[in-house]
Amino acid sequence: MAVVPMKKVLICGLKKDRKGTLELLQRQGVLEISNVLQEDDMFRKMDVTSSKTVFERNAIIAEQAVGILDKYAPEDKGMLDSFAGREILTVEQYEANAGQHDETMKKAYRLQELAKQIGENSAVIPKLEQQMEALAPWKSFDLPLDFKGTKKSVAFIGSIQEEISLEQLREQLGALAPEAETIDLNIVSSSKEQTCLFIVCAKGDADAVEDALKKLNFVKPPLSSLVPAKRQQQLEEELSKVKAEIAGAEKAIADMAPDRDSIKFVMDYYTMRSEKYGVLNGLVQSRRVFLITGYVSVEAAPALEKLLQDKYEVVIEFSEPEEKDDVPVVLRNNKFAQPVEGVIESYSLPGQGEIDPSMVVACFYYVLFGLMLSDAAYGLIMIAGTAYCLTKYKNMEDGMRKFMKMFMYCGISTAFWGFMFGSFFGDAVNVIATTFFNRPDIRLAPIWFEPVSLPMKMLVFAFLIGIIHLFTGLGIKFYTCVRNGSLKDGIYDAVFWYMLVGGGIVYLLTMSMFTDMLGLSFTLPAAAGTVAAVLAVIGLIGIVLTSGRESRSWFKRILKGLYGAYGVTSYLSDILSYSRLLALGLATSVISTVFNKMGSMVGGTIPGAIVFILVFLIGHSLNLAINALGAYVHTNRLQFVEFFGKFYEGGGRKFEPFAIHTKYYKVKEDI
């Protein structure tokens, strides 16, 4: 339960073992590499950026190939398969697969080519369809559309963008080209949007007719030397050919589905190599040796040393990190506290001199979450769901596993508080018994009390939990100060606050007005109040005198001290903030009650039962989802804002070892 101590390490190996050493380190994933060594006359850095770029590009191509496969030959995936985690390969399997990376890359290129082909062909289809559409009104016409006329006559083929009858056209043409006498008008087809015309006239009249037609906005059709029906057929053939090509390419892609795994592997393979080359880039090397510097945890150090020295001729030196070093942080906790490490990480890892708060955070996290959701059935569902996922997907990624386990513990706490407060799907037990079995006397009695009927009691309990939570935070502050060797800071920043806030609370409890308001059954004797008041005043004076202690001038010090004492208002709002335990707890149970009531409205008949089951299932899934989310967010908030505000700053840098950061596979060393 702590921040794992780190050691600085210097590895000096022979250049011929460089590849093997790096790969071993990568598979082990326990060493964070820090390139602190500078180049000098003897040691030089190697520039492998270009190879790294090639690897990165290959990884991207492989990723795209997997994407193409997923599009045209989707994998069967269960809803929960995203929990499954990466598949584990042994070193032998890895070597065997790695040997084929060139061939697999060819397949990836082939997939890209096929996808490109599909893309190009798909772009042709709308063009062809457009042409066919334009040709459709001319279907019955039996001359090619580029027919110009005979020796003595001229033909005009085209359309006018409106519906027009033969008589109207003749009139208009007569008005526009009165001299033309030999016009033969034919309507090929007509619709609301356009009228397709075939006009023949003697050669002498051609110019006049053409001018007249221009004025009528005569448009020429898509030209082709074929009769429209034939051209139509030709286009159709082309279209079906393009479609067949697309189908062929799609099938070719689908046929490559068995290669999916090897392409996934090759993607991971190049990702790994590119990471390795990233490391290689920063290494300093002489003619025969190379140097690696970095951090390794104290626990992993001996094993790493042994493993490396067994395989290669290397020299390893460990040293304690110095004050100025930016030592990475990794947390190690027991099974109970480990799940909340992710929560702490999402805030910030402990900075220098801070302790790992996981254990305390875990205790309160589960309790607070349980109080907010507080329904036995919901808790049991959460336990069952997370337990199922954890047992089914043994290979789950670490972060996800922690998250699942956290919700399992939260579920246990939720079930516990649910029974304490007598809530099982809200008041479902009573509603079912009343509606369907006519036994209104059956209900799940709370072990402690029902917050809906005694909200004031719940509120006081929430405040009590809040005060315990905040005081624990102060306690950790005190502990941290003492551990870092300054008892004085501990007294100034923690003990005085204990006296002020604690004294204030006790004093309030001696006033009957206050205890009546909260519905408490006791009032502390006046003597306790006097003692508490004295303590609070001492605390207040202490805070005014000390919270500005870094300032030299006394005037400034007192001003800062007064401002520090003003911080007591934040304690007030912090404690009030725990009223959300009541609010969210009530929200869960009231909404459950609403759904139960809605479901039972049809009555105790068989259709009534069906309606009840439907409303029950939908309503409670919704309620569980929304309130679990609410409980999660607000538990985090209470931890981050109220609790961490008292003692925790964070700012530690996460330990990021040189390891296999892949998407589908991980390689396991068999030792």
Add this chain to the structure above:
Amino acid sequence: MENMGVVLALLGAVLAALFAGIGSAIGVGIAGEAAAGVVTEDPNKFSKVLVLQLLPGTQGIYGLLIGFITLTQIGIMGGSSDISVAKGFLYLAACLPMAFVGLYSAIKQGKAAVASIGLVAKKPDQFGKAMIFPAMVETYAILALLISILAIFGIAGVNA
């Protein structure tokens, strides 16, 4: 006019559900627009932005809660609904904190959620902190809920 009391009390219940619901609808709506924008760029962030989008939704639930408690207390959901005018006014007043604070805090929380969604889009590892900013706004909705609940439960014991 002798039923005026129950009318006023029901008005209070309805206002709480109405205003808090409107606020949440607006808040979740604007957060949803931002969330959809992020998902077009990176579908993997869906679950994170969904959580942020849902944060302003709680006010609507609190409004429902106040409305429902009021309805049960005044006997609309079964039982006798014999409420004096004075008590009717008391219930109406008790519902108002949730109605108004619910409305405004949900909208403001929605805006904070939009900003946090932007934060997650750029720095997904800062999700824990991004969640806190909208949650800070919610505190005031919770305080209003608290006062409304305490007042409603308290009215039953008032002689009026």
